[in-house]
Amino acid sequence: MSTEEKVKYPSVKNLKDTLSMQMGVETGYNPIAEDRSRLLQYLPTSQEELPKRSMGDSFVAGLIPLSTDKRLQDKYVTFLGRVRVGRLLEDMDMFAVMVAFKHIVNPKQPENEPFAYTIVTALLDRIDFTEFVPKPKEDIKISGHVSWVGKSSLEVVVWLEQEMDGTWHRITRALFVLAARNSTNSAAAIVNAIEPANERETKILSGGESRKQQRINIVRKHVSKVMPDQAEQKLIYDLYLRTTKVKSISSIRNRRLPPRCVWMHESSLSNIVFSHPEDRNIHNTVFGGFIMRQAEELSWALGFMYSKYRPVLRSISDINFQQPIAVGSLIQLHAYVVFTQMNFMQLMIFAETFDPTTGNSDQTNTFHFTYEVPELVNECVPLTYHQAMMYLDGRRHFQEVMREATMKK
Known part of the structure; x- marks a missing residue:
């Protein structure tokens, strides 16, 4: 230049x-x-x-x-x-x-x-x-x-x-x-x-x-507001059947992980960040970009641990800033691999403010990251219904990212 x-x-x-x-x-x-x-x-x-x-x-x-x-x-x-x-x-x-x-x-x-x-x-x-x-x-x-x-x-x-x-x-x-x-x-x-x-x-x-x-x-159509459609319900049920191998009613409590799969709760990573005055914006609250950076770096670390490859960030979508965070807050970040396909990983990160005196947490942000690695990754499998909803939410975000990428080609 x-x-x-x-x-x-x-x-x-x-x-x-x-x-x-x-x-x-x-x-x-x-x-x-x-x-x-x-x-x-x-x-x-x-x-x-x-x-x-x-x-x-x-x-x-x-x-x-x-x-x-x-x-x-x-x-x-x-x-x-x-x-x-x-x-x-x-x-x-x-x-x-x-x-x-x-x-x-x-x-x-x-x-x-x-x-x-x-x-x-x-x-x-x-x-x-x-x-x-x-x-x-x-x-x-x-x-x-x-x-x-x-x-x-x-x-x-x-x-x-x-x-x-x-x-x-x-x-x-x-x-x-x-x-x-x-x-x-x-x-x-x-x-x-x-x-x-x-x-x-x-x-x-x-x-x-x-x-x-x-x-x-x-x-309006988020899984927290509207029941998943028939195709998504069948998808979750098929995942459930793959992990049970049901032979009798008494055996459905025994869950088994299929080959090349990882339970969602075992594909998570958390940390706590303490916000300082240098992290504030012009309105004297924690700068949103600071939270974004912390979430991106935590998600990259989890993607590296999950895939064993250094992941390449392809897309970030639907980051919601639900409420401001006061300077001096303890900020908890929880990252999950919620969906995988071929050599792609969809990660979801939740940011919460934590009050150590009461033990209460308030969610402030949700992040969605799409990563790519050079080899196939293990499939992420939900164990609970709550995790199944995270799986569907992540799948929807991934499909939208892929749809947009296809349209640009």
Whole structure:
């Protein structure tokens, strides 16, 4: 990349510093959050009060300057000499918020006051990785724009690219759904509508509407809400028969594991992470990208242990951020291999905050990772009905990932 191009794109750190300044965030940790209630008066009461925005208006691009920052290289490189995916997830999550802030233009906002909005990540719809393997000593370009908006929600598409031999190569594309909240994070806040500037933006906006409906349908049909269909029930029953070899009614309590199979409860891994002030976002809660990185690295370790090969991450789908996590929380992460097919593994990770004084846990996030290895892997088999539902949920996610991959070919 030429010097002129590097000057053209600010570093991600500079973009983050600019955002912190707009939000009125001061350097240094204060456990008592600043009172932002005075900013409520500047928020609109209807979308008509806000000017419409095109997708180009929210476009932002920046650099992760790995070629010149040696300390940054140490943070991003793996022991295999590759780029840590978890670090990239952190950057993309933070960058999506920057894009959302650029989209919002509020005529009521005084120049001498911090931004009256709070932006939080609601979910990560999908991240698909290409075959390109990024290098830890070359700059990575990150860019994105708002691709759809509701009344108080925004979909942001983010790309990562790296230059090699004069050509930019796509590393990944991610879709984030962000929620706009008021200055005290106590209620939804209205955002600018999109007015497409051309046919391409019109098509992207239409796709955003379709993705919104698809997300709604997935939630409605989730195994926790709707009974599995007949084909899925038969699948679970066939798995059950394979593990019982029933000869009489009295023998059904004896479960046997078929060859080249592993019980789901034996294909799990857990850890506990203690969150510190350095892991906080601009809203003084634990940064969502930090949780994503911890989940990705735990899932990779489990995939390595399960398959005996270093797994390659192919897709991340349907990451839900159910509630914010306070700085200083004990965060429990539980990873499971929930479905396997050929040389692919589908992993599910649950994040919980744990209170050691009461022993209570509250689930805050769910993650779905699809990994590939060079050889066939053992089949993962559920033992209980609860595990069977995790198996079906993982299978659905895997099939959707494969369907999307096929459509792109």
